[in-house]
Amino acid sequence: MAAEKKIAVTSYTRMIDSIKERGKKLLIFVRDFDSEKLDRSLLEDKQESVEEMRSLFHETEVKLYGVIKEDEVSAFQQTNEEVEDLLDEIRHLVRQRLREIDPPKPVSEQVKVSSSHQAHPKLPDIPLPHFSGNPEDWHLFKDTFNALIKRREGLADSEKLFYLRAAIQDGKARFIQSAEDTFVSLWKALRHEYENKRVLVEKHIAQLFHLEPIASESGSDLRTLINEVSQSLRALANMNLKVEPLSEQFMIYLVCSRLDPGTRKDFELQLTNNALPSWEKLFEYLQSRCRCLESIENEAKDKSAPRGKTTPQERSAPRQSKAFPIQTAPSRSRSSNSNVKCFVCKGAHYLNKCGQFLALSASDRSAKIKELGLCLNCFSNKHYLRECRSSSCRTCGGRHHTLLHLPHTAPTSNVPNQEQAPTPSQSMSSSNSVVGCDTSSIPSAKQFVLYTAVGVVEDAYGNSIKCRILLDCGSMHNIISSRIVNMLKLPKVKANVCVAGVSGAQQLIKSKVAARIRSTTNPDCLYELEFLMMKKITTDIPIETFDVDPERFPAGVHLADPLFNRSRRIDILLGIQTFNDLFTGASFPLADDRTLWCKETTFGWVVGGATERRADETSTRTCGVVTNEMLSEQIKQFWDSEAVPETQNTLGWDLPAQAQANKPEMESEI
Template identity: 30%
Template sequence: MAYGRNKRKATKAALTRFENYFQTIKSNRNLSQTDLVELKMRAQRADQLLEDFNAAQLKIAATETDIDFDEHDSESEQFENKFYRITSEASKFLIDQMQPQVLTPNVETNLASNSNDDLANIRLPPINLPTFDGSYDQWLFFRDTFNSLIHSNFKLTPAKKCHYLRLSLKGVAAETISSLEISDANYDVAWNILNERFENKQILVSNHVTAIFNLPSLSRESGRGLRVILDGLQKHMGALTVLKMPTEHWDALICHIVTGKFDNVTRRAWDSKTFIEELPTYKELIDFLKDRCRILESFENSCFRNASNKIERPRQSHSNFHKNTSQSFVATNSNKKCTFCQKEHLIYTCPQFLQISATEKLNNAKQMKLCINCLSIGHATKNCRSSGCRKCGIFHHTLLHFNRTDSGTVQTNNNNTSTSSYFNSTETDLKDVATTSLSTHVMHTPLIYAPCSLVVNEKPNSNTVLLSTAIIKVFNTTDKSHLCRVLLDSGSQSNFNSERLCNLLQLPIENIKHSITGISQKIETINSRVFAKVQSNFSNFEANISCLVLKSITGNIPAISFDSSLLHIPKNIALADPDFSSAKPIDLQLGADIFWELIHIG
């Protein structure tokens, strides 16, 4: 009679010991292959416990006459429930640990052989081994991935695991276990060394917190920039959560840090959200960033498509074709330093030079090795292309003209020749020039002719060439217009935008690599591009254009201001640039791709 009860007690104790062992194995994150094999053997042995228990129960029922069958049945039910619960958990745990299949160094995952024929023929792409170079911020990802693919795979021998581990390590991490040979005994040693070396919670937390503080700050609105902030924030906050940091209590701190990285437009959009009763939460910040990124990326893609539709690539011969290369030829005379007094003005406007006689002017010009015809340096007089003296037509500058009297004697110009008297003498010439050359500044003529150069003389022989300029509307990312002074250049294959205008409009900048060729075949590399919408200041014409970004496009145009009233332009003509005679900067240059559309519209 005692034998049956002792057998039942021993069986129940054996099941309890198996349960305690399984719970210990289950809580261990770094299981070895030996641990899994031992668990499997114990589980197989535990399968016999139910039979042993039932045999003991039958023995008790057969030998004992005063048995309480209700209690006897309850004992059997409790044991069976406990048995099936423990063994099913152990079986599932073993199946989960056996799931990864590693067949090659690239870790291929194949479908089970008993799957249907269609799925069995599908070959999945290889899963590459994770790599680790010793960076603390990559340790958690490497540890979890390697543990799932290699470390917990009981089908691999420790020697193979050690080989895969060596293949996965680079740099400092590889040096950590470089002294260990590949063997069954050394795998656990190597894995434990890596865990002790890089499982440093203090350093890991510090690195991820520092990375959040070091997220990039935006100077202008950019979908790409906000996406970098969003992805980085989610990555590091997720890692800190895995490290069991109380990130759920960091909402106010994270919101303060991240919103400090916003540009002015994004910051205003964030501040416009009302948080009256409660402080903003981390989830609300993430939702805001996702919506903002979606809107900006959609806008930037739309601008890119519209600009691409407008851009017509010029045809080039095969021998002269260069990828991402365009040409632009815009030149202005920006050298205003006087060669006579070394002050900041041109020599033919120099008060000291104008005060001396024509003979002294000639002598000084020769001493300074100036061109006698244009009073410039850098070329010989015989190679000068200027037209010559405006008074006699001889090949010398007007300031060097000698007046001849009827008696044949030579007299010099009046030293006090004023600007107004000079303009009076040349006013007729200017009228003739204006009638054929000012059409590039007129917007409402029936037809706008090709641009011409207009030479305006403010002081004797002070040449200023007028290039085609206009005042147009340029729109920022919020569709607000700004007036901008542009240069119309039919000789340029690209449009150009100044950094000053980009900062003013806060346009999103795209990083590119583009070469442009200018005067004397000088090549310059452009690294930035923007897309913008422009509109006429007089009509409804508008276009989306792509512009290369330059620090500055050119100097002031025109180089010197002059009095436009001397041209006697009819007052009923609306000019594209009403202040075309004032020396002002250029922030946008429109090239040939849109220039002829403007000419066609008129």
């Protein structure tokens, strides 16, 4: 016991000595601060550092006095008082320097300003900025909050802390704060979390490299391309990464490679000599081309719309709501239904008025719509869901018709959109739902934690990227997301594997890759594995972010996933083929009831089990079981789909309803 006390006292006194040395250096910097050569923001950062040092000093002082006896306090009291006086002097000097940079205005000027303000009409109140937790929105939020709250004189730190907590209350950033935070500590934590310039730059560059190619002339597709490129370039320019001569030619080549043949040819014809084109010229051409195509498309729509004489009663009749379908060339009058034909019973009414269709359950209606190849949002046979501009579900706001809404209380798996609803007729449907994962919403007082780790994926050329790994003994296969495959440009190999989960959902996977995974904590740990490729492996793990007490973990325990308690994306799933080789056998419980365990793996220590959560919340439980299903009927359908000629429109865009009903619902890549 005496040895532990001695170690603690030594640790605390060293911390106080370190704060004292930092304070001395900071005092010299503030005294020598030259406002003409240095920026005010640098002095503001030092002010935050002083407040952080004060908080750390007071915490350490309290811990020190908690382990020593009362008669030993005098031995440390003098040093602690010197440190506190030093920090007070620095804080006072920083405030003085800031006042010298922005001196208070004379009373006469204040009167002038006040009178000038009264001369103008009262403007609307500026709302408090809110931060959603999206890293892309951080810089805008920071600049606005600095201008309205942080740099405003007369506001105490407690008031600024109140405004800051209110600004992040509705976003993911609220999980960063703690009850003991001061304004300075919380602001610094937010900056440390979201001011990651490298991550933002990589995100915008990746967005440029993954621009969607345009297959044919389309004003809307070209407008989308222009907006995505402009957004990324503006964001990079705000981070002082502007288009230089070399990168300019890269951008021109990249964007031109995504254009349709007609647009690309027209741009090449405008280049009259061998000189290199400029980005400004290409951008102006794309804007002009887009306006031209949009104008032509609008004229074509106006000409195709039926025109005819209408009676006054027809003109006064209300228009068909956007939430209901426009079936086959309907007139603009609601009273004239001679050309309307129901897709189900063939009667002269809209599908949403069909008694036979309304008698079905919501899930059966969804299956019927998919069987007919109609849009799940407006029941039209003229387009698919991705092209629909009608309003969404009136109940949940999801991209489906209100008649297809599935209540969350129904004892079925969550099906949020068109691509996630397998029907009985789809023995081999391809969807964006979680393969081999069955989720259900049930009241629970437990938060379930699955084993996750962070590793490095490498390709054959040594290129690598960090990824988050789920260790799942319930899967027979290793799985990798298509996002990682595309980023590393891993070579794909044709596969024919049908996987099924506990809910019976089946999917055909047609691509696999080979890659190497390396541990971030143990460089000698390297696995060369084969993966099935899927678009999305599972939902974010854990389902909800929760707090973790760092004191639960003994010293020397290096977590394989330091942010295991934060709900984040899964990039790789390691199944039973590799699962048993990862664990070393060492483990210890993190909870008194032995429901939450920490186990050692070759990637580091992983955490799994159950922990307490608020009982009034609804949890989502995930069961990851993936098995092979080699059914003869499925293989027959697979080869039938492979036999379609390449010249045929295999994607099925703008096909008639009857053709949509007969086409196999499979994709080449999940």
